[in-house]
Amino acid sequence: MTRWIISWLLAILPLVSHAAFEASVDRTRLTEGETLELTLESATANRFSQPDFSVLKELFEIRNSRQLSMMVEAEGKTQPVTRWILTLMPKRTGFVVVPPVALGTTLSEPISLRVLSASEAARDPVADIAPVFIDSEVDVENPYVQAQVLLTLRVYHSVSLYDDSTLSGLSIPQARVESLGPPRHYERQINGVRHGVIEVRYAIFAQQSGSLEIPSQLFSATILQPRNPDERFSARTGKVVQVRSPSIMLTVRPVPDAYPRGAPWLPARDLALTQQWQPDPGVDLLAGEPLTRTLTVEAEGLTASQLPTLQSVLSGADRNLRQYADQPRLDNQVRDIGIRGKRQDSSALVAQQDGTFALPALELHWWDTTQDRLRTSRLEPVVLNVRSDDSYATEGATEPAVAVQENASPPLIWPWQLACLLLSLGLVGALTLLYRAQRRLYQLHLPEEEESLDENVPDNPLGDLQAACRANHPAEARKALEVWARQQHGEGLIGLTHQYPELADALDDLNACLFGQLETPWRGKPLWRAVRMVVQSRKRASEFQPEQLGGLYPDV
Numbered sequence: 001m002t003r004w005i006i007s008w009l010l011a012i013l014p015l016v017s018h019a020a021f022e023a024s025v026d027r028t029r030l031t032e033g034e035t036l037e038l039t040l041e042s043a044t045a046n047r048f049s050q051p052d053f054s055v056l057k058e059l060f061e062i063r064n065s066r067q068l069s070m071m072v073e074a075e076g077k078t079q080p081v082t083r084w085i086l087t088l089m090p091k092r093t094g095f096v097v098v099p100p101v102a103l104g105t106t107l108s109e110p111i112s113l114r115v116l117s118a119s120e121a122a123r124d125p126v127a128d129i130a131p132v133f134i135d136s137e138v139d140v141e142n143p144y145v146q147a148q149v150l151l152t153l154r155v156y157h158s159v160s161l162y163d164d165s166t167l168s169g170l171s172i173p174q175a176r177v178e179s180l181g182p183p184r185h186y187e188r189q190i191n192g193v194r195h196g197v198i199e200v201r202y203a204i205f206a207q208q209s210g211s212l213e214i215p216s217q218l219f220s221a222t223i224l225q226p227r228n229p230d231e232r233f234s235a236r237t238g239k240v241v242q243v244r245s246p247s248i249m250l251t252v253r254p255v256p257d258a259y260p261r262g263a264p265w266l267p268a269r270d271l272a273l274t275q276q277w278q279p280d281p282g283v284d285l286l287a288g289e290p291l292t293r294t295l296t297v298e299a300e301g302l303t304a305s306q307l308p309t310l311q312s313v314l315s316g317a318d319r320n321l322r323q324y325a326d327q328p329r330l331d332n333q334v335r336d337i338g339i340r341g342k343r344q345d346s347s348a349l350v351a352q353q354d355g356t357f358a359l360p361a362l363e364l365h366w367w368d369t370t371q372d373r374l375r376t377s378r379l380e381p382v383v384l385n386v387r388s389d390d391s392y393a394t395e396g397a398t399e400p401a402v403a404v405q406e407n408a409s410p411p412l413i414w415p416w417q418l419a420c421l422l423l424s425l426g427l428v429g430a431l432t433l434l435y436r437a438q439r440r441l442y443q444l445h446l447p448e449e450e451e452s453l454d455e456n457v458p459d460n461p462l463g464d465l466q467a468a469c470r471a472n473h474p475a476e477a478r479k480a481l482e483v484w485a486r487q488q489h490g491e492g493l494i495g496l497t498h499q500y501p502e503l504a505d506a507l508d509d510l511n512a513c514l515f516g517q518l519e520t521p522w523r524g525k526p527l528w529r530a531v532r533m534v535v536q537s538r539k540r541a542s543e544f545q546p547e548q549l550g551g552l553y554p555d556v
Contacts, residue, residue: 021051023101023108027158029192031116032093035063038111040084042103043072051084051103059096060088093117114192129190131159134219136245138204140369144253145209147267147369148301148338150180153245155198155219156190162238165221167200174212176205178303180334203339205303209254216247258374259367264308266366269337270300273364273377285386288516290324290348295379297343297364304330304341312347312359321357321384322516324348350515351386358383461487465531469524474513477524481507481531488538496534506530 026037040051056062064087072081090096093115100107132155139150153167170177180201188197206212222238255265276294285291295310312323329344351357362379461484468477482493489495497504506527513522 021101021103021106021108023098023111025098025111025113027193028112029114029116030090032090032118035087035089036113038086038088038098040086040101040103040108041081042106043079043081044106049082049103051101051108053086053101055099055101056086056088059091059099061091063087063089090115093120129158129193130243131223132157132161132219132221132241132243134217134243134245136214136217136248138214138248138250141248142251142253143206144267144367144369145255146205146207146265146306148269149204149206149250150338151202151204151214151248153200153202153217155243156188156195157198157221157223158190158193158195160224161196162222162224165198165219167198168218170202170215170217172204172212172214174206174208176207178203178205178339180338205306206250206252209252212250212252214248214250216244219243219245256367256374260365260374263365266299266302266306266308266364267369268299268301268366269368269370271364271366271375271377272296272298273362273379275379281382281384285351285384287351287354287386287388288512290350290515291384292346292348294344294346295362297377298340299366300340301338301369302341303339304332304343307341307343308364310343310345310362310364312349320352320355322350322352324350324515348515349384351384352516354386354388356383356385462531462535466528469528472522472524474510474522474524477527478510478514481510481527484531488534500530500534500537502530503534 022041024039024041026039030036038056042049053062053065066085068083068085070081070083071078088098090113096113096115098111098113100110134153134155136151136153138152143149151170155165155167167183180203184197184199186197186199188195204214220240220242222240224238259265274296276296278292278294279285281291281293293312295312297307297310299307309328311325325345325347329342329346331342333340333342359382361381364377366375366377367373368375461480465477465480465484468474468480485493485496489499493507497507506529510522510527
């Protein structure tokens with residue numbers, strides 16, 4: 001009889017409107033005497049609508065019911081939803097069907113349950129699943145030394161937990177441990193029972209070969225105890241539970257014999273080696289002009305600190321090609337498949353004289369842990385053509401000569417020469433007067449008195465800059481200028497040079513001296529004059545701030 005009812009309900013199931021009135025339970029398998037929660041949800045009902053629960057009383061005892069009205073976002077739209085939550089206890093064992101519940105003209109879906117008797121539950125292995133248990137797994141059990149191992153811990157709970165749950169920290173003496181973000185929370189059905197899942201992931205890097213044990217982790221939480229059914233207004237209490245994950249033993253393999261000796265050991269799932277130039281190295285360069293090269297290496301399964309340093313010019317190479325390296329940029333991206341490390345090495349290449357300079361090819365050996373073989377990433381060699389200032393001037397001055405007939409009489413050009421001479425003299429005089437007027441105006445805006453700076457005060461970048469300019473020390477002046485610029489502007493020296501052109505001109509002279517473009521010694525007076533102009537301009541701007549507006553309703 002029960003099977004016939006189930007078959008009839010499944011036959012009429014396609015005729016029921018699922019979108020209008022939905023039904024779900026927190027478990028489909030339970031033991032005699034246990035309760036379950038039935039959730040009915042409708043997006044078309046209002047707070048005055050009431051489903052017909054009388055069809056449930058034949059097979060279930062309704063212990064509790066409550067109604068909720070809420071706003072739910074679905075497919076980018078927010079809509080009101082009415083939800084009824086009922087606590088039911090089956091009246092018999094075996095296969096029990098939650099019948100369709102009517103809400104107006106719509107019906108909910110029927111749900112099949114399995115209710116075990118006490119004797120069946122004692123023999124059923126599924127019923128022995130604890131309400132809270134923990135599991136752990138790794139993606140590889142025999143990794144290479146310093147290669148990434150992903151450890152995943154999952155805590156399953158079929159009962160409600162308080163917010164005081166904790167998981168002991170993972171610490172392994174012979175390995176580095178990196179956390180892969182905060183815990184993830186989701187749900188999963190296990191043998192018909194809905195379980196909440198707390199997932200925590202780690203990246204482990206073994207530092208030596210041999211056996212490595214990942215110790216068990218302790219999870220502590222307080223579970224919510226059900227109310228006493230015999231006491232209607234009894235309080236719900238909590239119970240502290242502690243579970244441990246199983247320990248895992250790894251067999252760490254050493255560096256393979258096929259790996260090149262002396263090369264940095266890089267076990268990764270994927271590796272990419274790229275470069276960027278500024279300006280383009282394919283065009284002819286000028287001697288003393290800096291050329292910036294940025295080398296980038298990205299590895300899947302390695303941290304940025306494990307990636308080696310990349311150099312454009314090897315030590316002991318051509319002395320006429322100098323390399324000025326910047327600080328490397330390290331970045332780690334945490335993703336679902338682990339850590340992706342990224343390292344960028346930038347350096348300025350400056351040729352001291354003209355000629356052809358060959359940069360050698362760059363090769364980076366690494367071990368593919370996915371295919372278990374040696375691979376090599378390579379950048380082809382680059383040839384730089386550097387020319388001097390004299391060669392550019394000679395080419396610019398070469399023009400086809402005009403043949404002049406020797407027998408032809410020269411034209412009368414002295415009146416035009418006299419007029420050009422008078423115009424040139426007038427232009428020179430006008431430029432002289434304009435230059436003197438500009439100097440006077442500049443002196444009016446920039447008084448020559450020195451700024452009162454206490455050089456004995458520590459950590460005073462402006463005082464250090466003044467001392468470096470007086471001593472004509474370009475390197476110390478550049479360092480103090482960068483520190484002072486970061487204090488004055490959010491974008492540092494770049495923002496100040498865009499705002500004050502005089503400072504930009506003085507900075508160009510300083511950079512030319514540092515990169516070997518000036519043959520004459522550097523003098524710090526122009527730089528200090530430009531910095532003093534910036535200080536006085538910002539001081540005048542702060543003194544002439546607009547007055548604050550008065551209140552909208554002044555006092556009467």
